[in-house]
Amino acid sequence: MSDTKICPVCNKAMKLKEAGYPMGSALLKADRVHVDIYTCENCGKVELFEAKSDLVKCPVCGTMHSAKEACAICALNKGLDAANH
Ligand SMILES: [Zn+2]
Ligand SMILES: [Zn+2]
Numbered sequence: 001m002s003d004t005k006i007c008p009v010c011n012k013a014m015k016l017k018e019a020g021y022p023m024g025s026a027l028l029k030a031d032r033v034h035v036d037i038y039t040c041e042n043c044g045k046v047e048l049f050e051a052k053s054d055l056v057k058c059p060v061c062g063t064m065h066s067a068k069e070a071c072a073i074c075a076l077n078k079g080l081d082a083a084n085h
Contacts, residue, residue: 005047007040014038020051020066034066 005014018037034051055064058071065071 005038007043007045009043009045012040012042014040014047020068
């Protein structure tokens with residue numbers, strides 16, 4: 001397992017609690033940061049890592065976004081198109 005995260009406090013393997021969690025979505029509408037949240041069951045340490053696993057590239061505009069969500073750029077463009085026609 002190359003993706004094992006080790007607790008910096010007690011050097012035990014950390015457990016993946018949440019993958020691809022959207023951080024700051026309430027504050028930043030477009031620039032979301034997706035993180036993998038790891039916790040150490042031994043000491044309770046929580047560590048965040050940038051999520052790379054479930055990012056997909058939009059075939060329309062090329063924007064990288066979470067596979068769990070629709071492309072925000074295309075949604076925005078659709079809204080602009082609807083306003084123009
Ligand atoms: Zn620990
Ligand atoms: Zn797109």
